[in-house]
Amino acid sequence: MIRLNKRIARLGIVFITAFILLIVNLTYMQFIASAKLTAKPENIRPVLYERRIERGTIISADGKVLATSRKQDDSYTRVYPEGELAAHITGFYSSRYGRAGLELTYDDYLSGQSKVSSPDDYMKRLLGEEEPGNDLTLTLDMNLQSIASKALGLRKGAIVVLDPKTGAVLALVGWPRFDPNTLDDKWKSIAENPEGALLNRATQGRFTPGSSFKIVTAAAAIESGAVTPATVYEAPAQLKIYGGKVSNYGNKGFGRISFEEAFIKSVNTVFAQVGKNLGGQKLVDASEAFGINGEIPFDLPTAKSSVPEASEMDDLEVAWMAVGQGRAAVSPLMMALVGAAVANDGEIMQPYLVVKASERDGTAVFAREPRPWLCPISKNTAAVLKSLMEQVVAKGTGKSAQIPGVRVAGKTGTAEVGKGEPHAWFVGFAPVDNPEVIVAVIVENGGTGGSTAAPIAKQIIAALLGKNH
Amino acid sequence: MRFMKSRYRNRELLLLIFALIIISLGFYLSAQTTAQPIDTALKLAGLLATAFIGLHIANRILITDADPLLLSLTAFTSGIGLVMIWRLKPNLASAQSTWILVGAVTILIALVLARNYRKLKEYKYTWAIAGIILLFAPIFLGTERGGARLWLDLGPISFQPAEIAKICFVFFLAAYLEEKRELLSISTKRAFGLWLPEPKHLGPLAVMWLISLIILVLERDLGTSLLFFGLFLAMIYVATGRAMYVSLGISLFIAGAVACYFVFSHVQTRFDIWLDPWIDPAGRGYQLIQAIFAIGSGGLTGTGLGLGHPTLIPAVQTDFIFAAVAEELGLLGGVAVILAYLLFISRGLRIALSASDDFGRLVATGLTSVFALQAFVILGGTTRLIPLTGVTLPYMSYGGSSILMNFILLALLLAISAKRGDSLE
Known part of the structure; x- marks a missing residue:
């Protein structure tokens, strides 16, 4: 009997071990193994969990709903009432293709996925009463966005509209684009669009700046003290440098002209001399002072605008860079910020889209105050550039941006891009004495800046100031 | 009034109330999260409480000194099971609760009948024959489900006769081994370098081995076959103390299993899927992968009742109910359930230790072994510790025959514990 008991005990040990x-x-x-299992592509739980949460709403400055969650049966689906119009800003939220735009950068707020922090939160989670995500309020003005979008039309290009005093982005348009509502159904055609419908050209596109870059060259020249608007240059149709040459648009000669006139008429041969005299290093330093070669802190992904290092350039390339050709590549947002420095007395405010994130009851959990970003030029230089740019619109290449009764300043750009029509640029602001808006426009292969881009900027400025005055 | 004073029964009541409170909270949470009527939750919780409080009262009257933990552990596991079934497949919950009620009545009958369980050994060959008939009935009369032929359809009720056969075989083996254990422990013949008992004493045991193989081959039921063979080995080891039987038995079983791997495609599939379910994630590996995902998503505290997605697992309410528990109640809930089974098993073996006679000892050992093996085989299968074989999780899985037979098992253990020789303390 005792031996029997010993064996029962041994059996017990086997069971306990098992x-x-x-x-x-x-x-x-x-x-x-939990995290590894969750990440398996066959596991659809992460998607199912997220669908159960009511994501926050994204609202424009003028109260338009850009993205919201609608309840269907047990789960929420994401709806974008404005469709394509704000697609590059809201981005998308797809169970299959991930997320992009503000849906990505502000995911923590929108999903309200804050970790469980109190017993109360835990009880709510136990009962499935998860708090909806935070709502985002944007600086975006949908009325302006729609006007800008119409002005660009179905042309490849981008428009950035900001308030130079605060950095608030008022409109951000790019074409081609996509409708986030039909992303899942039309993914293949959207993702494989050869023109890049998913690319937010306004912040992620990189383009040759052409003559709009002369704002940077002029800033460097005036800051250095070597050049004033009255400095006189020879302005032949072509200028030979190191076996190469820099030529004016349309191969036109201007004789002896002042720097001021060269800026107004966008004379390449003068700017080539200015650049060559400054040297590559000063030109690169000035570019970097504006934020080129660096990251722009922004609510959406941005492409890095860049110029080559001074040591990599010979005099010919420096001369071409001074007129905005060559290896320089900038985003429309970058050009808007360059213009903003001039408009805002030399100081660039950090650009932003999201004003605040708030709970359903309106309590703000995140609020943004405008803050300065860079100070590339002095107030005096800014004032000089301002008057130069005003004259560009008054009597130079930017005449088609004129608005009766409003002092508009700007700079055109016509970027040669190898084959096809050049890219048309315009960077401008108004009113000159108290700038409220800065606009950067690019129309890819659109022709000259003056004929194609400036009229678009004019419509936007007129619409905005007309409403405000 | 002796039964009012019983220490054991008071403890049982306390634990039972504790278990019922946990279960009621579970019903409440499920009703909230799955938006089901609270009335149904109340009805189900009420039914469960009635069944177990009723059994508790019966225990007070019939078997005052019986083990105080078993009934509350059964209430806990079958309660969690009922909550999960209601949450997973709401329209199956009332059937399950009915089975629990029927099971409770069966316990009452079994308790009355089994108070003199020693009489059972007088019918040992009757048990053997009944067991064999029950086991093999499905081969000729059964319907095939999921590659295995285990079910008998009797009009509206279909059941797995193997569930009843298990208990029959426990009776037979206990009676037979009690009688023959001395003879089986003595080796008289030497063969293959091993001392073996007289062949005539080994005959019935060889029959048991054959039975296991026949189940495997003809009914294609890996789980039940493993269960029978494991039961047989556990009992023969405890009765004779001969490790030789165990090693011989394990070798034979492995040989049989390897042969089956090469002969039967469904055995091969089960094994290959266990090694790597990702060889066919959308097909043969789907169920196991979904269970693994469910368990993985549970974390420490689980998603909360009604807030996970265990219904992605096919047939989650039967074989895979533990995966649902692990997902929604997390590691804490999963370990609680595993420990409840382990506690049940340790009480079962303790009853075996303290039984007043060898027959009772062997019956308790056999019943506990069947219970332990079954719980381990399915818990290990759903968590991919061992290859999956389809058996139910006692008390928790959806299914009438499983509930009924495990309730009878409980009644027998309680009856044996009430007749113990020494104290359970």
Whole structure:
């Protein structure tokens, strides 16, 4: 009998060992392997969980709903009432293709996925009463966005509209674009669009700046003290440098002209001399002072605008860079910020789209105050550039941006891009004495800046100031 | 009034109330999260409480000194099971609760009948024959489900006769081994370098081995076959103390299993899927992968009742109910359930230790072994510790025959514990 009992006890040890193995294995699966299992592509749970949460709404400055969650049966689906119009800003939220735009950068707020922090939160989670995500309020003015979008039309290009005093982005347009509502159904055609419908050209596009870059060259020249608007240059149709040459648009000669006139008429041969005299290093330094070669802190992904290092350029390339040709590549947002420095007395405010994130009851959990970003030029230089740019619109290449009764300043750009028509640029602001808006426009292969881009900027400025005055 | 004073029964009541409170909270949470009527939750919780409080009262009257933990552990596991079934497949919950009620009545009958369980050994060959008939009935009369032929359809009720056969075989083996254990422990013949008992004493045991193989081959039921063979080995080891039987038995089983791997495609599939379910994630590996995902998503505290997605697992309410528990109640809930089973098993073996006679000892050992093996095989299968074989999780899985037979098992353990020789303390 005692021996029988010993054997029963041994059997017990076998069972206990087996069940401890079960516990060890369960601990492994639920603790260690958990994250790996969740990441498996066959696992649709992450998607199902997120659909249960009511994501926050994205609202424009003028109260238009750009993205919201609608309840269908047990889960929420994301709806974009403005469709394509704000697609590059809201981005998308797809269970299959991930997320982009503000849906990505502000995911923590929108999903309200803050970790459980109190017993109260835990009880709510137990009962499935998860708080909806935070709502985002933007600086974007949908009325302006729609006007800018219409002005660009179905042309490849981008428009950035900001308030130079605060950095608030008022409109951000790019074409081609996509409708986030039909992303899942039309993914293939959207993703494989050869023109890049998913690319937010306004912040991620990189383009040759052409003559709009002369704002940077002029800033460097005036800051250096070597050049004033009255400095006189020879302005032949072509200028030979190191076996190469820099030529004016349309191969036109201007004789002897002042720097002021060269800026107004966008004379390449003068700017080539200015650049060559400054040297590559000063030109690169000035560019970097504006934020080129660096990251722009922004609510959406941005492409890095860049100029080559001074040591990599010979005099010919420096001369071409001074007129905005060559290897320089900038985003429309970058050009808007260059213009903003001039408009805002030399100081660039950090650009932003999101004013605040708030809970359903209106309590703000995140609020943005405008803050300065860079100070590339002095107030005096800014004032000089301002008057130069005003004259560009008054009597130079930017005449088609004129608005009766409003002092508009700007700079055109016509960027040669190898084959096809040049890219048309315009960077401008108004009113000159108290700038409220800065606009950067690019129309890819659109022709000259003056004929194609400036009229677009004019419509936007007129619409905005007309409403405000 | 002796039964009012019983220490054991008071403890049982306390634990039972504790278990019922946990279960009621579970019903409440499920009703909230799955937006189901609270009335149904109340009805189900009420039914469960009625069944177990009723059994508790019966225990007070019939078996005052019986083990105080078993009934509350059964209430806990079958309660969690009922909550999960209601949450997973709401329209199956009332059937399950009915089975629990029927099970409770069956316990009452079994308790009355089994108070003199020693009489059972007088019918040992009757048990053997009944067991064999029950086991093999599905081969000729059964319907095939999921590659295995285990079910008997009797009009509206279909059941797995193997569930009843298990208990029959426990009776037979206990009676037979009690009688023959001395003879089986003595080796008289030497063969293959091993001392073996007289062949005539080994005959019935060889029959058991054959039975296991036949189940495997003809009914294609890996789980039940493993269960029978494991039961047989556990009992023969405890009765004779001969490790030789165990090693011989394990070798034979492995040989049989390897042969089956090469002969039967469904056995091969089960094994290959266990090694790597990702060889066919949308097909043969789907169920196991979904279970693994469910368990993995649970974390420490789980998603909360009604807030996970365990219904992605096919047939989650039967074989895979533990995966649903692990997902929604997390590691804490999963370990609680595993420990509840382990506690049940340790109480079962303790009853075996303290039984007043060898027959009772062996019956308790056999019943506990069947219970332990079954719980381990399915818990290990759903958590991919071992290859998956389709058996139900006692008390928790959806299914009438499983509930009924495990309730009878409980009644027998309680009856044996009430007749113990020494104290359970």
